[in-house]
Structures are given as structure tokens and as C-alpha cells.
Amino acid sequence: MLSNLDPIVLARAQFAFTMSFHIVFPAFSIGLASYLAVLEALWLWTGREVFINLFHYWLKIFAIAFGMGVVSGIVMSYQFGTNWSVFADKTGPVIGPLMAYEVLTAFFLEAGFLGVMLFGLERVGPRLHFVATLMVAIGTLISAFWILSANSWMQTPVGHAVNADGQFVVVDWFKVIFNPSFPYRLVHMVLAAYLTTSLVVGAVGAYHLLRDPHLAGPRVMFSMAMWMAALVAPIQILAGDQHGLNTLEHQPAKVMAMEGHYQSHPDGAPLVLFGLPNQAAGRVDYAIEIPKLSSLILKHSLNAPLAGLDTVPRENWPPVPITFWSFRVMIALGFLIFGLGLFSLWARWRGTLFHSRPLHIFALTMGPAGFIAVLAGWITTETGRQPFTVYGLLRTADAASPLAAPAVGSSLLAFVVVYFIVFAAGAIYILRLMAASPHHGEQGPRGDVPTRAAGITPASGVAGQGALS
């Protein structure tokens, strides 16, 4: 059966599957690492016990999520070679150094300080421990910087030439790193990570407040999370809009697919709210449209002409239905998150932030919304780039390894089985931790064994912690 399948389709499925699993964890650990740094800073600053309890509570969850992010990330880093070897050969001189810099500046920083962050509070004392937490948080952001630079270059490649072997060769590193879509993509992704984390933190807070609105820890985390949602969601909508305009400039076919514009509109394009994109017929069936709105959003003018996919050679069309739908899922969730932020502001103003059941139920159901929005966003941008891996220059079909379908198919199957076992277990352990509310004297990771390593804990570390807690 496997040999009838196209190895490129299988390789793409494998990349999409492993990537979709992976992206969830960085999105969560970028936000959570920063949140942990903020909590520890607040603890050092105010000395209030609630902050260190919350820190230890989220640290255990972070440890599990980070571990899963690491192992699924190692898979990603080798997949370029195993399944996309022609891509690796041709783009290696450009993408390779960017990823090597990610390892050198981000992964080592995170990994090096992670051990101290997880297990070292009593060994190094609170201040040095805070430095470790800060290094891990900074590491996650540096990692986002490089990987989004690499991805953005594949979307909007500049600053390169092509040599006799067909390899991309860098002419100007500054242009490659700060390529035209990079700033928009980086801001959009980091904000998405922060929103994703605030929704999870908010949902956990809401869950415990629904049972007892007087719990100190859940109150603090819920309040912080709702501030984050209220402040960042509108900024994210603006950033998304700017990113869209940038995409229109550099990857017009992607925007056509997102908007469902198979046809050109010489005098003002409508916004297709819903409909069924029909790739074969080249039209959107059963479309519900708002006239002129697409032109207004994209060109800031009601009657501005917008080109459609009919101006693009058919072999360069992205798969419109996927791009179209994933884009709508992301937008809808974005506005729901915005709505949650507004609701929380209103409740805060009325003084019912910790007692409003509708707000808590809303926040609880929105817990996974950030993950879904991030995934939908990545699906939009990655499928919208098709059929190219390096936009306009290297076709996906020409980037794959010379492998037969059974090889790619069986490894895909193996990853599916392994990921479902491992990540289902991880999700259960995380949810189990979340189901308990943060309590007085919360311990960090490995709370099941005695607190102190007898005789080898520096006295200053213990004294320092005692003084501050």
C-alpha cells in the first residue's frame, strides 16, 4: 500500500505532523519562561510568599513542557537531512548558519541554566537562581529570533546568490537575517506565545477560582493573565494586520489564498467571510461576502483593485482550502481572545474579577485557544507558501530526499505512534499538576523527595531563602 503513495506527500505529512506537535511546546515555553522570570522577580522584590509558590507551581509544568519541546525539536533538526536532503544541500549555506547560531546562542543558554533553574535554588541562592531563570527566558526569545529569521528567509528570500552547484550563497548576511518579513513574523509569534501562555495561566486560575474564589495563588495568576490578554490581544491584532500587509507585498498568492480570491477584482474586492473554496473550479462556493471590505483592509481604500489567483500560473497555486480555513480559525480565535480581555477589564472595573462565574467559565474554555490559534497561524503561513520551500525559488517537490515511499511512510507511522504515546502521557501529567491548586510551601520539581541534600547545601542558600520566604 505504502509504495503507491507519493514519497513527497509522505515527507510533507511527516514534517507537518512533527512540526505541529513541536510548535506547541516552544509557544508555551517562551511565554512560561518569561512568566516565571516575572514571578521570581516579584518574589525577590516584594518577598511575598504567593509569588514563590506560583513560581514553583508553574516550574514543574514548565519542566515537562520544556522536556517535550527539546525532544521534539531534536527530531525537527535532523529531519531536514533525512527527508529534505536536497533542501539541506541547496539552502545549507544560508539556513545552516542561522540554525547553528540558534544552537550556540539559545539552546546552550537554555540547557545550561535549566538545571540550576529546576534544581538549584538552594545551592546557588535566590539571586543567582534568578539569573538562571532570566537566562532561560532570554534563551527562549533568542531561539525565536533565529528560527523565525530562518523561516522568514524561506518565505521572503533576499541577500543571496546561487552558485554553480545550485546552492544558495549568502551575499549579505544582514539582509538575510533581517529579511523583509522577519520583523513582522517575530513580533507576531512572540506575542502569540505570550497570549497562549496567559490563556493557559488564566484558565488554570479560573478553574480554581470557580471552586473557591478566595484562593490567593489562583487570584494572582488569573489577574496577571487577564491583564496580559487585555493588553496584548489588541496589539496582536494590529501586528497581525501589519504582517498581512507585508505578506501582500511579498507573497501575494498567499494572501489570495487566505482571502479566497480566485478571481481578480479590478474595482474593490469583497471580504469572503465564509464559503467553500473549490480548488478544481477555481472559485469559492456558497460564499458569504462583505463587498469592498477586503480592499479596505488590505489597501485602505474601498475601490482599490486586487489581483486574484487567476493572475498566477496554476502550478504555483497554494492549496487554497487549507490556507483559507486555517486563517479564519486564527482570526476568529484572535477576536475571541480580544473579547475575553475586554470582558476581564469590565469585570475588574466592576470589582467582580474574582467572582464572575461567566468570566471564569469563558476563561477556562479559552485555555487551549492560544495553541489552536498558533497552529492555525502556522498552517496558514506554511501552506500559503506552497508549492515552494524557498518562496518562488525552490519547489517543495524538488527539495525532498531520494527516498522511496516505504521508508518515509514507515518513519511517519513510527512518529505518529511514538508522539501519541509520549505527548498524551505528558499532557496527562501537566493537567494533573494543573488540577491541584498552588499551595503554601509549594516545592519545585521532584517534590516527592526530601527538601535538602543533607550536608552539601550551602548554608547561605538556605539562609537566603529562609529570609525571603
Added chain:
Amino acid sequence: MIAGIDLATLWAFIIAFAVFVYVVMDGFDLGLGMLFPLFPAKADRDVMMNSVAPVWDGNETWLVLGGGGLMAAFPLAYAVLMPALYTPVIAMLIGLVFRGVAFEFRWRTTAARNRWDLAFALGSLVATLAQGIALGAILQGVHVEGRHYAGGWWDWLSPFSLLTGLALVIGYSLLGATWLILKTEGALREKAYRLSWGLLFAMLAAIALVSIATPFLSIQYAQRWFAWPNVALAAPVPIAVAAVTALLIRSLGQKQDSRPFFLALALFALSYAGLGISMYPFIVPQSITIWQAAAPQNSQIFMLVGVAGLVPLILGYTGWAYWVFRGKVRAGSGYH
């Protein structure tokens, strides 16, 4: 050329260094995983796990640098070797997934702890075996046409690659056992001494077998080692192996604390140097040299700046993390 130094050779040394750091650092924690089944008591396993929990992630990052650096500095070699080693690489990744998550998962469940312990041990074994097999498969050479791998899906599997796979399992286990001598006390440490004796002799046998088999793979390997004047340059390696072995036997006999681990590392370094002597200047043996595979100079220089500035820093804070968690790990006293 930059300042009289050949960039491709420089990068070959950098990649070789990254891979070697990976081998010695992840080697002992993979080895410790493989020894798990021999230590059935929960308390022992807790101590073993805690002895590497704060540092394993940093250890494994060197694997990402080795792979990522290869793609960046020698994209052609990466593009040829990865499809050639498809199955062992996928197996290694899956093994690393299981053992990586076990570090956190086994503390979060009582009911399934034994299952995650098993995942830790099996994952370590599969990853190690796959790395050893991949090494053998590279040494025996891969079939290249143009800029592509042109061999079959099973080419990596041979008696020789199985031998190198087994050799690495033994070698990492020795590193794991000597690491336990360094980090533990009491009965656990006594058992680690006993295991180290057996593993040391098994490793010597494995080194001997691989050394005997390698010249038969290709006439070039044979000439590299046995033709004059190469033999004069290569001879110190086996002599040094004998010397290190003698020291290791003595340190085990005297029940020294840290020396067995570092001498086991020295054995690895010598074996690794031997591989380098066999392969240089090929990066894909008999097919692609480091100069043919090298990325454009511009890319190699760009990264060289980062490596020169950052690797010392990385080694610095990694060393600090090891220093923070120095000393013996005692039962029931996890790091917090």
C-alpha cells in the same frame, strides 16, 4: 584560506570537536540509562537519575550542534549522509524522545514509573546502538552519485556496523559505570566498580575487533595505518591505549573515585582520534572530501565568528552548572 589556515580543515576539527563533546557528555548519561535494568531498586534509580538530571539537556545540545553544524559547514555531506543513515537516525531520534521525557515523567507517576524506567533504559540502548551503527555505516562508505545518496535502504546494516553498534553500547556503559563511581556511595558504588571491570575488558575487546576489522573495509584505511611513514604517526595511538588501560586497571583496583571516569574518557578520546586518522580528509569515506562538501567560504567565516566567541562562553557556564551540582548524590536527596 584565511590567514594561512584552511577553512574546511578548521571546520572539520570544529565539527569533530562538537561530536566528541557530545559523545563523552551524552555518553555517560546514555550509559547510565542502559545500566538501569541492573539496578532494580527505586532508591538506586532515583540517585542515578538525579546524578544527571541537571545536566543531561546541555549534554544533548551538542548533538544538535553536531548535526546543525554539519548542515551549515558541510551541507553536501549532511545531505548525503542523512538519507544513507535514514533508519538508524530515525531510531536514534525515537530513542532520545523516550529517554528524554522519562527524566520528567517518572517523577510524575507512581503507577507507571516502571514503564518510564523501561522507556529510559530502552531509549538509551536504542539511541546508543543507532549511533554506533551509524558510525560503522559511515566508515564502510556510502554509495554516492552526483550530489545524492544512491544506495539502498538497508545499506547501513552489516556485520561491521553491528560490531560498532555493540562497541558503542559497551563504551557508553563503561562511561556510565565510572560516572556512578564518581557520583555515588555505598552499595551502589561497589556495584559500579564490579560492572566497570567487566565493561572495561569488553571495551578493550571491542576496540581490538573494530581496529582489526577496519583495515579490511578498504585499502585506504589499511595504508593509512600500516604504510610507512604513516605507521610512525599512527603507532602512538595503540601505545597510548595500552598505557591508559593500565592506569584504568590500577585506579579501579585502588578504588579511586574520579580517576576511572576520566581515564574512560581518555580511552574514548584515543579511539576517536583513531577514527579521525582513518577518515581524514574524507567526510563521506572514499566519496566526498571535506573540501568538496564545504559550504561557501562566506558561510564558514560567518559561523566561525560565532564559534570563536561563543563556545568558550558555553564551556564556561556549562562547567559552572557541573560545579553547582558537584559532589556525591545521596539516596533520598534529589536536587531542588
